[in-house]
Amino acid sequence: MFTTDLLRQLDKIAGQYEQKQAALLPVLHAIQEKEGLISPESEQDVSRYLGIPVVHVHEAVSFYHLFHQTKKGKCHFSVCQTTSCALLGGEDIIEHLKTRLGIKSGETTPDGKFSLSVVECLGACELAPMMQYNKEYRGFLNKKKIDELIDKNK
Numbered sequence: 001m002f003t004t005d006l007l008r009q010l011d012k013i014a015g016q017y018e019q020k021q022a023a024l025l026p027v028l029h030a031i032q033e034k035e036g037l038i039s040p041e042s043e044q045d046v047s048r049y050l051g052i053p054v055v056h057v058h059e060a061v062s063f064y065h066l067f068h069q070t071k072k073g074k075c076h077f078s079v080c081q082t083t084s085c086a087l088l089g090g091e092d093i094i095e096h097l098k099t100r101l102g103i104k105s106g107e108t109t110p111d112g113k114f115s116l117s118v119v120e121c122l123g124a125c126e127l128a129p130m131m132q133y134n135k136e137y138r139g140f141l142n143k144k145k146i147d148e149l150i151d152k153n154k
């Protein structure tokens with residue numbers, strides 16, 4: 001069940017669209033911003049709110065890597081594994097992160113500080129190898145840049 005505050009925010013977002021259903025993605029972003037994830041309960045709430053089948057909501061949540069079905073750590077590394085990034089060292093970056101953090105893709109460290117996701121092309125191939133670090137795009141990655149980020153946030 002949405003809080004009054006969140007509902008007010010969602011009404012404002014949905015009001016910008018001719019058809020309420022078209023607000024699906026921005027509505028999901030607003031919920032995740034507030035709650036840190038899109039839970040199955042939120043999917044149900046969104047389905048009722050927008051009047052669309054819950055399976056459509058779930059498809060959007062599971063298709064876009066920007067939506068999380070589990071809570072992520074304070075520092076979330078989403079590293080691109082697609083061709084341009086892979087050819088320029090992305091795979092090494094992913095392996096380095098796995099080793100440094102002791103987790104696999106989709107996991108969060110036990111202290112809740114770091115999460116790792118291996119994702120498909122983020123549309124910034126010119127920055128390869130690159131990742132999304134929380135909301136920022138970080139490019140031309142190397143192990144030193146990764147180590148600096150981890151050490152700063154330990």
Ligand code: FES
Binds near residue numbers: 083120
């Ligand atoms: S291949 Fe990595 S951002 Fe496109």
